[in-house]
Amino acid sequence: MKKLLALLALVPSLVFSAGSNYPLDKAPDLTNDMAALQRGAKLFSNYCLNCHSAESMRYNRLRDIGLTNEQIKENLMFATENVGDTMTIAMDAKDAKQWFGAAPPDLSLIARSRASSNGPGADYIYTYLRTYYRDPSKPTGWNNMAFPNVGMPHVLWELQGERIAKYEEVADPHDAEKKIQQFVGFEQTKPGTMNQVEYDQAMADLTSFLVFMAEPVREDRFKLGVIVLLFFGVFTIFAWRLNAAYWKDIK
Numbered sequence: 001m002k003k004l005l006a007l008l009a010l011v012p013s014l015v016f017s018a019g020s021n022y023p024l025d026k027a028p029d030l031t032n033d034m035a036a037l038q039r040g041a042k043l044f045s046n047y048c049l050n051c052h053s054a055e056s057m058r059y060n061r062l063r064d065i066g067l068t069n070e071q072i073k074e075n076l077m078f079a080t081e082n083v084g085d086t087m088t089i090a091m092d093a094k095d096a097k098q099w100f101g102a103a104p105p106d107l108s109l110i111a112r113s114r115a116s117s118n119g120p121g122a123d124y125i126y127t128y129l130r131t132y133y134r135d136p137s138k139p140t141g142w143n144n145m146a147f148p149n150v151g152m153p154h155v156l157w158e159l160q161g162e163r164i165a166k167y168e169e170v171a172d173p174h175d176a177e178k179k180i181q182q183f184v185g186f187e188q189t190k191p192g193t194m195n196q197v198e199y200d201q202a203m204a205d206l207t208s209f210l211v212f213m214a215e216p217v218r219e220d221r222f223k224l225g226v227i228v229l230l231f232f233g234v235f236t237i238f239a240w241r242l243n244a245a246y247w248k249d250i251k
């Protein structure tokens with residue numbers, strides 16, 4: 001019984017890790033688009049690496065998305081000199097926890113880890129990065145639709161600008177007497193350097209980069225799959241001819 005209770009205590013933290021049933025937008029899959037992945041890598045190192053690490057990602061893996069060591073060094077590396085290093089950060093996890101109320105998780109595998117608890121990981125991240133809004137009641141001044149009460153501020157506000165969430169009073173579907181506040185959309189209150197289409201595209205780039213990072217050998221695996229299938233094809237022809245030769249004199 002005790003064990004069961006302990007298990008039950010775990011359930012909410014698994015199911016509601018982001019605590020939202022905001023519908024997720026479908027993330028465009030740009031993981032085969034080198035230019036998009038490069039733009040995503042740039043956004044990542046400019047806006048995310050200050051707080052988040054990506055410990056299982058080495059800078060020189062970025063050669064897989066078509067960058068040279070020189071380009072990596074010049075554009076993407078701020079914390080270290082060595083392209084063989086992993087993406088670590090200088091910020092102390094304890095400080096971070098104090099500043100934001102939660103430590104920024106390592107992002108190497110976030111696209112995969114979020115895939116299990118919040119539906120498809122890419123869709124969750126894509127939605128999360130696009131649903132920040134101003135909320136003066138929060139310590140950071142920001143809130144998020146996909147991750148309510150998130151500790152992370154809207155680090156991309158300069159690009160997206162500022163928005164507020166609009167609510168409408170509607171009848172409670174469970175109790176006609178009551179009224180509830182229903183989210184009806186965002187209202188732009190300050191423009192960003194990007195318009196909405198550009199911002200969505202940038203977030204598709206960044207999300208695809210996070211997916212690439214979570215599984216950098218994915219492309220190789222697809223190629224391997226094709227080779228295996230070809231092998232089976234060729235093997236079938238051999239088996240067929242061999243079979244015919246084997247039974248030739250018996251008929």
Ligand code: HEC
Binds near residue numbers: 047101104105107114
């Ligand atoms: C100022 C520091 C800071 C920066 C910069 C930052 N983050 Fe965060 N991030 C956080 C903190 C703190 C959390 C933990 C939030 C929480 O658990 O409430 C977090 C959490 C996350 C999560 C996990 C959400 C979840 O469901 O658990 C993702 C994904 C994420 N950040 C992506 C990014 C991306 C992408 C960037 C770059 C555009 C970025 N972050 C930049 C501080 C930061």
